[in-house]
Amino acid sequence: MSEHTVSAYDEELTAMAGKVAEMGGLAERAFADAVSALVTQDHELAKSTIENDERLDALHQEVEMKLIEMIALRQPMGQDLREITAASRIANDLERVGDLAKNVAKRAIAIDSNLKSKKLAIGVEHMTELALGQLKQVLDAYTRRDAEAARRVQEADAEVDAIYTSLFRELLTYMMEDPRVITQCVHLLFCAKNIERIGDHATNIAENVYYMVTGDRLPEDRAKLDETTGAV
Amino acid sequence: MTETTLSPEAAEKPAKLPFKSKSLYEVDDLTRKRNAAEKRFKTYGMAAIGVGLFFLFVLAYTIISEGIPAFTKTIVEVEFSLTQEQFDEAEGQLFKTKAYEQIFIGALQGQLQESGVSVPFDATTIERIVGKPGNTIRSFFTANQDKLGGPAAFELAASSRVDGYMNGRVTRENMTDSRFLQKTDLDLVDNLVEAGVIKTVFNWNFITGADSGVDNPGAAGIGASVVGSLFMMLVVLFLSLPIGVAASIYLEEFAPQNRFTDLIEVNISNLAAVPSIVFGILGLAVFIQFMHLPQSAPIVGGLVLTLMTLPTIIISTRASLKAVPPSIRDAALGIGASKMQAIFHHVLPLAMPGILTGTIIGLAQALGETAPLLLIGMVGFVARGYPDGFIAGFTEPNSAMPAQIYTWAARADFAFYEKAWGGIIVLLVFLLTMNIIAIILRRRFERRW
């Protein structure tokens, strides 16, 4: 894309995209750290993750203010308008990802014991791997303005949903077997739900990246594979 | 030089160039130079205006001081009564006017004695002072026999030398004794002035009268020429304004732009610069020799001056049409007015002040023109009377103001010289009146916001 006649506008857009990417990096790390704190029961890591969320929130606010300022002063149109609104939505999603990661970190402290089953941890880890991969890919797609990559991220969300469904059933079975682990399992269940939600946010970001690049909406044909709602 | 000194870094960051702020309280050399130049220019301008004003003042002073005497005349006022017997006796003589002259001299002497002045004089002296009064007296009494017996006052025009003596043109020092005036006569004149017989009065005849013969400058008036000029201006106005405006509107608004119209435009501009005498010879050839219009008539003068004025009017009209903002034209066309409606309803009223100005300038130029009138016979002609009626005003031979002035200036008698100056004053008053009318008209049109 050629440059704006007003070069300061270009600089602002680049700076804004950089900030959003930085937010992405922070959210990604918070997510990875939170899950790792959960699995390894590392309370220190959990605490630092919780603290780090403040930076993400501050960055989010900064980005929001900058975006409003740009809308007011530059009156963006076309591609620029899409880029700015997409950035706003992506920043929102990333902030939510950070919050969810913080929540996982809090639960990691609350569980306060080793995980009941290695199997459970593996389930959570696998889910995390997938969701984290989604997040990474979508942030990549954002920086590279790659609509095709964004579309693939959306498709991958189904897999995370499927794992969540099986994890949900598994935890349900544990709780029925042994009422003493109910607290622990509920925490885990919420963690899993949070991870699944992070995956959803990654999908949202993917949709926004796709719209930003092409100007069209992603076809909304993905099947909702979260069957837990039906299972209850 | 500057390109080489500007390094790429400097070009990229112009704000970082070393910059030393100077106090605004210190006036630098360049500014001082500029201010001085400005002051110099203002001085030149004022000097130019001063020179202009000086010449204007000199001109006005000369015209007025030289021309004012033309508006006064010296008269010899004698009152006496003529009885029927004296009348019959005089009529019976061989030299009738001589007899009347004797009666006149008698009356004058009586009048002088009454006022206690006694200077001896004879008939030849009187003749030198008032010409031959006998004829005037005789024709008066022959025409008005009922006045016989009663007192009758006579105002006789003094001779031009006496007139000159009265307004200072002729003095004892610069005059030489001649058959027109002798130094001794002046003593009589002085006494007559003292007795109130010779006095200076306003010369209405100069404004209303017609031209006189070369030997009688005192009786010359410019009135007939004013009428001649007026009729000429009427011809010019009623021909050149409609023709000029119509031509300009066509050329400006309707004519296609091609070589032919370009040629016309160039020629109009050229015509405006053609010497007026050329128009005169054209008028002579076309209007008089070919069309056989009456010679020396205001209609021919008017036609020639129309030709001369047309380019001026066309050029100024086109300029004022051009000056009407095109947005007005667009506005009218945009709501479905035809081109002609747009022009006549909107463009022309707005251009009117400009057109009027151009017309008045053209008319003023035509009014002061002498050269073309030379060739159609309006200069040689001596306007000795008013035309009879309106139509005759156009067709009967007449003179025009500038032509009359020219004629007077060319005459031998020095008294005509001041008549020429006086004529110029009348001409200027005429022009001033025209300009004032133009200004009033323009105000009226412009007041329509």
Add this chain to the structure above:
Amino acid sequence: MNEMPNIEQATDMTETKISANKVQVYYGDTHAIKDVDIEIQPRSVTAFIGPSGCGKSTFLRTINRMNDTIDICRVEGSIRIDGEDIYDPKVDPVQLRAKVGMVFQKPNPFPKSIYDNIAYGPRIHGLARNKAELDDIVSSSLQKAGLWEEVKNRLDEPGTGMSGGQQQRLCIARAIAVSPEVILMDEPCSALDPIATAKVEELIDELRENFTIVIVTHSMQQAARVSQRTAFFHLGILVEEGSTQDIFTNPKDKRTQDYITGRFG
């Protein structure tokens, strides 16, 4: 003989008011407008945008044949209004301009009273049989232009003494007074301040109910605010035409994109 075109006209009315087909405009040797095809819908606002000298005003002026007043200007192709070719030799441009009114960039009221400004058009077109009818036309035109309340007590004052925004609305009222079907506006707000601009824009939006409006504007924001459809011109070519939302959020052509985002060098 008249039946066939009438039917055609009736069907056309529902879809297209103005349709241009392969329109070319030449100024002397310069090819100012190249191959413009566009369909303009009735009772809507269509905005023409584009950089200066792109031919948008020129094209606008072909719709009421204002270009006829320029000697060296030549138009080819066809422009149909209600199915009738306005460049047909049978068409008189003066009659056309009564049907297709125009509002100009600079407010250009006649140097006459407010009343006379409005009444001039109806007078020359013989739209009023008497003074009462003319008064009606004047007041209703001023009302439609939202100017009535401001000027009803000073109709005999000069139109040139009003503020710029009022003058422009007066010009719009003047255009409405001859009951046109189409109103062309050539950058009507470029000389106005934002508040006057907003009033004119509001007026344009109201006029959309009864008139087909085509507006040329330099302000993309304005095009976005007032129009339903937008056409982007560049170098005498109609680059892109579409719904205003699409043009301003997701233009298809890169030149449009560059223009609306401010990337034109």
